[in-house]
Amino acid sequence: MFLSPVISTLEEHFPDAISEPELRSGDPWITVTRDRLADVLTFLKITPELRYNLLIDLTCIDFHPHPSRFSVYYYLHSMEHERKLMVRVRVPDDDPTLPSVITIYGTANWHEREVFDQFGISFRDHPDLRRILNPDHWTVHPLRRDFPLGGEEVAFTHNADAIAVQADTWTEPVREKTVQDYLGLTGEVKEGTIIINIGPQHPSTHGVLRVALQLEGETVLRAMPHVGYLHTGIEKTAENLTYQQAVTVTDRLDYVAPLSNNLGYALAVERLLNLEVPPRADYVRVILAELTRIASHLIWLGTHAFELGVQSMILYCFRERELILDIFEELSGVRMMTSFINVGGVRTDLTPQFGKRVREFLALFPEKLDSYEDMLTNNKIWLKRTKDIGALSQDTLIDLGVTGPALRSAGVAFDVRTAYPYCGYNNFTFAVPTGTTGDVYDKYRVRMEEMRQSLGIIRQAMDGLPEGPFRSDDRKVTLPPREEIETGMEQLIHHFLLVSRGFPVPEGEAYSLIESPRGALGFFVSSDGTPMPRRVRVRAPSFVNLQALEPMCRGGMIADVIAIIAGIDPLMGEVDR
Template sequence: MRKVVYEVSRSPELGAGGGLVHAPIQPVEGEALPEVDGEIGGGTMLINIGPQHPATHGVLRLVIELDGETVIRCTPHIGYLHSSFEKLGEYRTWNQVIPLTDRMDYLAPLIYNCAYAMAVEKLMGIEVTERCKVVRVILMEMDRIFSHLLWLGTTAIDLGAFTVFLYTFQERERIYTLHENYTGARITTSATRIGGMMADLPAGWIEELEEFMDTFPRTLDEVDTLLTNNSIWVGRTQDVGTISAEDAVNFGLSGANLRASGVSYDIRKDRPYYDYETYDFDVPVGEHGDIYDRYLCRMEEMRQSLRILRQAIDRLPDGPINVDDPRVILPSKTAAMNDMESMIHHFKVVMEGVKAPVGESWFSVESSKGELGMYVVSDGGSKPVRWHVRGPSFINIAALPHMIEGALLSDVIAVNASLDIVLGEIDR
């Protein structure tokens, strides 16, 4: 009888000489390996989920060893979406890096735009205008809802609830429209500039946002009705993918994944930026660290984001959106066309780029997925010498094997979905 044993003890992507092999896992003829559990009398099954699979949220690949349907071991493989963003950034001027940031997390692009701009502004010692601060808070909170909605929809569809997915995508579509009305793009927003924004908010934009905020809670309530007390949903999510507070901290989890385990850590509260300390909002904290708590936390975070949005709209001041700093901000088009000095100024800023002083800076914000840190180093030129991103998804996914070893195959999908990862940012 022919027996095929799958041999995976070496790094599956690389051959003996370090070269790439086309069939990473090769069948080896022969007897079953002794390490295969003999107690049950059957071998384990190696199953490959992804990179092309309906539930891997991009191109994540999980190599899973199954005993029946119980997961014995899980190895995540990343890098299928590698785009070398950080290295690319070193060949672009400070402002040109911004389009790279929104391609990392295309589910909450504005948060990444803002975070990068903040890090560079900190390096250059620029304090943005009050209006800009509030506008950025509005944009970031809007994208937090945007990203959480995608999480909600995809997690639901991974557990079989298809309708929820389309409900959330209808709401996302409205945020897409808001993106488009402001930046002209639906996903690749590239909205921020060093020292301000690409433009002020267009007329009527705030009203559109308010309309969204008025009707959005209804959808949220509908989803709440469909899922929160649904006994199948509860059965699929409670006590699944549990991680203790201690383990969560040790794995470096952040965002809702960490808070669901009972650690109250939210950068908006603990290291407030942009006057977050003056906004009145709560940070939901779970206690069990399972999928259900993550779900509850994110649902509540969306409601809290709405609260922040309301307060931000109320306090949105008039005034300029960009700083009055000729080093970073272009003169107005009219001035550049009519006035010699302004034209020279325009030419210099465009051709040489914004220059940052020698030094380094780190700035972290609470993104929808966790702590998003931006680290930039400057040698005094117009390009970063080093740009590093502390991506929350990249660190969160490291805890995946810990959470699913010993769970069932169906749980793998559920836990993976509940972590809210985005592969663009993991692979960078």
């Protein structure tokens, strides 16, 4: 049966390596044998009619106690042809190894380290295979299904002796730090250089980020990011919550854009359920996502300018952001962690004041944007601190998996909202801003224009907001209306069961991809048919984009490192997850 020209091409060239071809949500999925993985991925990348040049994600699912316990997934995108492909590899429990694909996709570096850290799968020929989120001296792999939630018991007086025994089975002796612990296994001591730390407690690293710098004078030779200081185990926690309960932990990922996280997660679960969302809910989701984008960019602009000496800018940006948070509070009663977008739609319908507040903001904000640019765009000091700083080529950025404003600033017009429209984004007219060089200044210009485009999208959504229900009427998933609960015992019992037990989701996997303020945000949800997910994987754009920090800094001045970090705009909550 013909499924896809991509699958047909692969089956023709690799007849013994390709199996289980299928289409899921329009995307082709294939399984590849371990011994031909590198060959297949190389073919997919270099063949002109395929050109899958961006590795969006690389992750793992544990199907314990199945004999082929692990499946590792490579999610690919073709910039040229705008299509996606999922490549799956089965990995047995008794030989958890795979070849590294860093030489094919540079972004695989941190992804493979994370899979090694969390699942214990080794990648042959990886140049720097160390843990990345968990402590170096751990011997366990927390995202394995047989590792319990809360596996590291908290020590109190009554159980201190037992905890000590447990720690012995979990860890190796802590050894003295070497230069490799700072600069990676490829780091080396060079005479006349020094190693200094920025962070992890530093006001200009945009969170709990540590960067180890190797300097020759004031020139940066290496800039090695160290992450994991904020690791909260959100993906593991989600395995032990019902699908609706897990919405609340998504708020804590990118905590200055929580509604974007809600949206990406809800779309993945809705794909598993094959659940249609009413048009009104889609429009409300778009309005909230774009307000969130503006609020997030205001945080970026205020802190970025403050770090480079424009101290008043942060006051103006927080002033306007407060207006957006007022809108969120009007709608949900909460200013930040709203959990308002959930599986099936949104939690409540719009309040009478919502439209008035949004239109007041739409009328006010363009003038404020102009005033920000009057302060910065042609400011000689601003230009000196941002022009020709932290630039990388388009090919390098794509190889490193960079997305969002950091990629578009180099001239690549990749935006998930236009490449793979969701929530009806294809019904709205907007431009995708791009730069030319990809330096810190271009990243600034792109984000400023993105805020203007978001205003236009919100205006169109408000003008075209349809009437109708704000969430699905599928009573197997969504709660009964309150008026029915108050008058019907059956509806009251149904409400109680949905809240206390959740709803089962058909077995399978689904991947959703949205455009968050920081780039392509992915949620890969695997269901085993129960009311709790088998796996919730978060493809955090900050985690992927942060890999580009070292090449952006290399050869530059130490004074520019903070500006480069701000240009990437990482959010450590989603980096560490």
